[in-house]
Amino acid sequence: MTGRKRSLSGIRVTGRFHLGNYLGAGVNYVRLQDEYESYIFVADYHTLTTKPNARDFTDDLYDMVMDLIAIGVDPQRTVIYRQSMIPMVSELTLLLAMVTPLSWVQRVPTFKEVARVQPDNVNLGLFEYPVLQCADIIIVKGDVVPVGRDQAPHLELSREITRRFNRTYRPVFPEPQIVLNPEAPIVKGTDGKAKMSKSLKNIVGVTDPPEVIRQQVMSMVTDVKRPRKTDPGHPRSCNVCAFYKFFFDDWEHYWELCRKAQIGCQDKKKLLAERIIERFAPFRERRASLTREEVDRILESGAERAYALAQQTMVEVRDAVGLPPYSRP
Numbered sequence: 001m002t003g004r005k006r007s008l009s010g011i012r013v014t015g016r017f018h019l020g021n022y023l024g025a026g027v028n029y030v031r032l033q034d035e036y037e038s039y040i041f042v043a044d045y046h047t048l049t050t051k052p053n054a055r056d057f058t059d060d061l062y063d064m065v066m067d068l069i070a071i072g073v074d075p076q077r078t079v080i081y082r083q084s085m086i087p088m089v090s091e092l093t094l095l096l097a098m099v100t101p102l103s104w105v106q107r108v109p110t111f112k113e114v115a116r117v118q119p120d121n122v123n124l125g126l127f128e129y130p131v132l133q134c135a136d137i138i139i140v141k142g143d144v145v146p147v148g149r150d151q152a153p154h155l156e157l158s159r160e161i162t163r164r165f166n167r168t169y170r171p172v173f174p175e176p177q178i179v180l181n182p183e184a185p186i187v188k189g190t191d192g193k194a195k196m197s198k199s200l201k202n203i204v205g206v207t208d209p210p211e212v213i214r215q216q217v218m219s220m221v222t223d224v225k226r227p228r229k230t231d232p233g234h235p236r237s238c239n240v241c242a243f244y245k246f247f248f249d250d251w252e253h254y255w256e257l258c259r260k261a262q263i264g265c266q267d268k269k270k271l272l273a274e275r276i277i278e279r280f281a282p283f284r285e286r287r288a289s290l291t292r293e294e295v296d297r298i299l300e301s302g303a304e305r306a307y308a309l310a311q312q313t314m315v316e317v318r319d320a321v322g323l324p325p326y327s328r329p
């Protein structure tokens with residue numbers, strides 16, 4: 001491949017994209033693929049930390065890869081693969097665990113959060129989650145990692161583990177850098193409270209049928225400090241207005257109308273829904289033309305390329321650690 005820098009990201013299997021995924025990281029997957037040698041994988045090992053049988057998320061997996069391609073990730077330019085098809089990732093995780101102090105992992109906020117949500121399944125894999133994530137990134141020697149803001153603590157830890165590995169052995173890996181989408185509005189879910197998440201049922205879809213998007217947008221909680229349409233609105237604290245910043249070039253005009261009580265919340269939602277539907281029409285079309293067989297082929301050829309790269313890295317890693325090469329029976 002080329003001498004370009006590498007971009008890599010992984011996505012846990014949750015199904016179709018929602019606006020939070022798209023604005024937070026999706027936009028950057030598409031943007032970075034011109035400048036970087038790009039890799040995106042389906043984090044199925046990570047998904048096992050909460051759903052222990054991979055067969056249970058087959059449909060979601062196809063949905064996700066189809067959406068990835070629908071939003072513009074081009075399998076010709078981005079290597080798309082499934083994490084578990086690259087088994088060396090798990091070996092690297094084991095080796096990274098030897099240089100990762102327990103205290104670093106203990107302070108990861110997502111671990112505490114998931115442990116709270118599923119108290120009867122606080123497994124070791126969950127604990128090791130960020131170490132596996134670091135292995136994902138550095139096994140392809142990723143330079144930059146496009147992700148949503150929620151991933152910042154994981155990326156910070158990945159950098160620390162990478163530094164520790166490089167110092168303990170020799171500088172095998174670049175230190176990965178997080179790439180956020182600075183234009184992503186801090187959007188909340190339709191409840192106006194929590195961040196968008198499928199499990200909270202507060203999402204707005206991207207490739208869903210227009211009637212679904214319409215219904216989701218119309219269910220959004222709006223400006224709570226504006227009980228009547230004739231009262232002036234507060235666009236700064238209104239979640240619907242936050243979306244306008246992304247979907248309307250002339251969002252300031254709408255914010256002004258809202259402040260002057262010249263547009264009501266319902267009308268703002270209607271306009272927003274139609275705009276989202278229109279903006280994503282090409283995504284829906286592209287998605288409709290994809291088949292599962294095509295997705296299988298894409299994942300197969302992506303895995304071939306990622307596998308070759310991972311194998312090369314592990315030769316270097318095993319040598320750095322002082323382990324013998326793999327035996328060849």
Ligand code: TRP
Nearest residue numbers: 009010011012043046133136137
């Ligand atoms: N933890 C990420 C998430 O929940 C998914 C992920 C796994 C990832 N491995 C990664 C992201 C490597 C970036 C790089 O969204």
